[in-house]
Amino acid sequence: MDFTLKIWRQNGPKDKGRFETYEIENITPETSFLEMLDILNQKLIKEGKSPVAFDHDCREGICGMCGLYINGRPHGPDDDITTCQLFMRKFKDGDTIVVEPWRAKAFPIIKDLIVDRSAFDKILQEGGYISVCTGEAPEANSILIPPEVAEEAMDAASCIGCGACVAACKNASAMLFVAAKVSHLALLPQGKIEAAKRVKAMIAKMDELGFGSCTNTRACEIECPKNISISHIARLNREFLKANF
Amino acid sequence: MKILDPKVPDVSIEKKWSTFKSSCKLVSPANKERLDIIVVGTGLAGASAAATLGELGYNVKIFCYQDSPRRAHSIAAQGGINAAKNYRNDGDSVYRLFLDTLKGGDYRSREANVYRLAEVSNAIIDQCVAQGIPFARDYAGYLDTRSFGGAQLARTFYARGQTGQQLLLGAYGALNRQIKEGKVKLYNRHDVLNIVIVNGRARGVIARDLVTGEIKRFSAHAVVLATGGYGNVYYLSTNAKGSNGSLIWRAYKKGAYFGNPCFVQIHPTCIPLHGDFQSKLTLMSESLRNDGRVWVPKNLEDAKKLQKGEIKANDIPEENRDYFLERRYPSYGNLVPRDIASRAVKERCDAGYGVNSTGLAVFLDFADSIKKLGKETIEKRYGNLFQMYEKITGDNPYETPMMIYPAIHYTMGGLWVDYLLMTTVPGLFAIGECNFSDHGANRLGASALMQGLADGYFILPYTIGHYLADMIKEKPLPTDIQEFDLAEKEVKEEIERLFSTSKTETVDYYHRKLGKIMWDYVGMSRTAEGLKKAIELIKELRSEFWKNVYVPEQPYTLNQELEKALRVADFMEMGELIAFDALHREESCGGHFREEYQTEEGECLRNDEKFAYVAAWEYQGLDKEPILNKDILEFKEVKLVQRSYK
Numbered sequence: 001m002d003f004t005l006k007i008w009r010q011n012g013p014k015d016k017g018r019f020e021t022y023e024i025e026n027i028t029p030e031t032s033f034l035e036m037l038d039i040l041n042q043k044l045i046k047e048g049k050s051p052v053a054f055d056h057d058c059r060e061g062i063c064g065m066c067g068l069y070i071n072g073r074p075h076g077p078d079d080d081i082t083t084c085q086l087f088m089r090k091f092k093d094g095d096t097i098v099v100e101p102w103r104a105k106a107f108p109i110i111k112d113l114i115v116d117r118s119a120f121d122k123i124l125q126e127g128g129y130i131s132v133c134t135g136e137a138p139e140a141n142s143i144l145i146p147p148e149v150a151e152e153a154m155d156a157a158s159c160i161g162c163g164a165c166v167a168a169c170k171n172a173s174a175m176l177f178v179a180a181k182v183s184h185l186a187l188l189p190q191g192k193i194e195a196a197k198r199v200k201a202m203i204a205k206m207d208e209l210g211f212g213s214c215t216n217t218r219a220c221e222i223e224c225p226k227n228i229s230i231s232h233i234a235r236l237n238r239e240f241l242k243a244n245f
Numbered sequence: 246m247k248i249l250d251p252k253v254p255d256v257s258i259e260k261k262w263s264t265f266k267s268s269c270k271l272v273s274p275a276n277k278e279r280l281d282i283i284v285v286g287t288g289l290a291g292a293s294a295a296a297t298l299g300e301l302g303y304n305v306k307i308f309c310y311q312d313s314p315r316r317a318h319s320i321a322a323q324g325g326i327n328a329a330k331n332y333r334n335d336g337d338s339v340y341r342l343f344l345d346t347l348k349g350g351d352y353r354s355r356e357a358n359v360y361r362l363a364e365v366s367n368a369i370i371d372q373c374v375a376q377g378i379p380f381a382r383d384y385a386g387y388l389d390t391r392s393f394g395g396a397q398l399a400r401t402f403y404a405r406g407q408t409g410q411q412l413l414l415g416a417y418g419a420l421n422r423q424i425k426e427g428k429v430k431l432y433n434r435h436d437v438l439n440i441v442i443v444n445g446r447a448r449g450v451i452a453r454d455l456v457t458g459e460i461k462r463f464s465a466h467a468v469v470l471a472t473g474g475y476g477n478v479y480y481l482s483t484n485a486k487g488s489n490g491s492l493i494w495r496a497y498k499k500g501a502y503f504g505n506p507c508f509v510q511i512h513p514t515c516i517p518l519h520g521d522f523q524s525k526l527t528l529m530s531e532s533l534r535n536d537g538r539v540w541v542p543k544n545l546e547d548a549k550k551l552q553k554g555e556i557k558a559n560d561i562p563e564e565n566r567d568y569f570l571e572r573r574y575p576s577y578g579n580l581v582p583r584d585i586a587s588r589a590v591k592e593r594c595d596a597g598y599g600v601n602s603t604g605l606a607v608f609l610d611f612a613d614s615i616k617k618l619g620k621e622t623i624e625k626r627y628g629n630l631f632q633m634y635e636k637i638t639g640d641n642p643y644e645t646p647m648m649i650y651p652a653i654h655y656t657m658g659g660l661w662v663d664y665l666l667m668t669t670v671p672g673l674f675a676i677g678e679c680n681f682s683d684h685g686a687n688r689l690g691a692s693a694l695m696q697g698l699a700d701g702y703f704i705l706p707y708t709i710g711h712y713l714a715d716m717i718k719e720k721p722l723p724t725d726i727q728e729f730d731l732a733e734k735e736v737k738e739e740i741e742r743l744f745s746t747s748k749t750e751t752v753d754y755y756h757r758k759l760g761k762i763m764w765d766y767v768g769m770s771r772t773a774e775g776l777k778k779a780i781e782l783i784k785e786l787r788s789e790f791w792k793n794v795y796v797p798e799q800p801y802t803l804n805q806e807l808e809k810a811l812r813v814a815d816f817m818e819m820g821e822l823i824a825f826d827a828l829h830r831e832e833s834c835g836g837h838f839r840e841e842y843q844t845e846e847g848e849c850l851r852n853d854e855k856f857a858y859v860a861a862w863e864y865q866g867l868d869k870e871p872i873l874n875k876d877i878l879e880f881k882e883v884k885l886v887q888r889s890y891k
Contacts, residue, residue: 042753042754046751059486063320118313121315133297133300134372137371147386150386158410188379
């Protein structure tokens, strides 16, 4: 398969950035999207050009490090996947593919397709945990949790922190990301004690870091590689109201 | 040759750890505040250690090469974590978990360490539940468990097929809390490239800021390595792309001994290779072997037709299928340990019974379980794994069997540590996969998570205190001293050397070539002749690499090719030591299979008289043979017998 790639190149946060066009040939359909970029980079290096910088690590859809905006969709044209789980068989021979970084004020571009997502870490540092020290825990089965509650908490806890929700949102809101953690912990008896403090602190941090507001367009839910439902945003809102009134 | 003293308390096995804990030196809270600890790596071991050390009051600096600690490759562990809770009343106990782990490791691990691991396993589950890990539960709300390879009971706790993710996010939460408290300082996007030794003690590190390319210095009273393993020597593996052995290698070159480097785990259930540009192999969790049956056709003609694509799995009638694990190992069946399953898969494929176009795959079939339990139950248990498989291969495993083949997965070998998890360099500790200690020659499934968290939450916080109690008078070390100058110079020289080559071939080109040599000669099946050849080939490749590697752009700026080049440069040396160790170990045990040493049935033939020791290699210089030191393994609790899973 042959493709025309239009890739966003930007030397640093202050550089203006621009699209560059590359032609790539003889790609097999089993090649993953990131492997296709590897092949492109090998070619660019040999031509004495600068390879495209992009984040990736586990390449099996769980670390959350990769994240490219491909043909107008976070993680590209397939459902419930991360960029590393996108395969070239999803494209047609001769396609033009447009590749951009996540675009959000709270995720400044570091270089080319790499963005700085440490804002997510900062939100979680505000309270995305249960404050238990090592050694304090009671016997595990002394805390019983109905399986349906554990399952729902697990749905929320599946978030990989990739930032697709922010990239998909027209307001660059981080509500789905924040909701996933708030909801996961608020559902569990262990997490209820700090629920009010947690939700207030995390929301305040989210606002401070420049993420936008949620207008319930559900774009985040559609693009979330782990299929996290916006019903968790509803729970976040409930928790927030409970905590404030 | 030296005989190493692992410093194990000389009391009965069940009293060793409690004796250590009640007699080790302590550091007072006021003194803890004056002590700095560097932790490298934010996986289960590193994150749990840093969080716990922060809680205790130490000042911790933690490093990861990724953008966030949550990305560490522990996140990709799927199946579960072992513990001896015996909730199912199926006969489990600390002692039995200890025995299973020791046997699974083919009697090449240290009894005292393995027992301690089993002993703290239950506290890990308690801790993780308290942190809000959403483990699977039964209808009444109690914790659920399942079976894993090498065990005849169900002691594996799990959170769908994402157990590693959930446990890591728990440890990451604990870490975040300490970051917020100001007790832990995080350095993300930093590659630690060297260790600084002052007056014989590990006192700091040199790191490269991956965003700016700047080389930075950090000092502390002790350094903890939690870097994970070195499976990426083989290029294709289930490791993350950035997983590397560089700091293990630096530590080795600075005087830490390298224990059993040849003990590498090859995982039987990975998605087979598809093409020349493949960048990694994806694991399909061992938990799948609870409900999936492994088979190939009985008749060679059927296999040939499958390879040509003329027939499909479902065209082969039941009576013409060979469930070879169930046939060869009736009492454990599909749940034999990984090394045994991998070799059995290889044996069938080598005999021509492989089922895909390359002939290098076998079936993992869920049809019987779906019939028995219903699709919904299977979906609940393995839904995300099935989805992952379908995305990669385009096949639907609910309708057609999965195809799997073994791949490099984990390294049991690593830095030699004593009972206190300290290397032979005072003040340099190694925890999790980067030490050699608990898994012998083969790790059982669901034990890596157990070890990472055991080391980080419950063992290191005690043992490092014992060491630091003697360091309380040491003031924070300035980084403008000669030792830091020298360590930084070493790093800069290597970086500059990488830019003064003929610039002919890319880093990936050399890494692939190295991986091919390692897989062909130092992989699942090894011979003296092949290993000698591998050593020669690696030497040649290494010199070619240093002459011709092409690292583009500038050194002191964001440069992902340079990051790779530095890692591959270390793999080029490490591969040779792995082969050298494999050559010296004239026996077969666990994942180390030497063709010359096998039973009539093709099983591992250990030589306990000659090789019941940990080979702890001491670096002598790149062109010199390393010195072999021995940590003699004494087995007081078990009688050494040939492992049988029949």
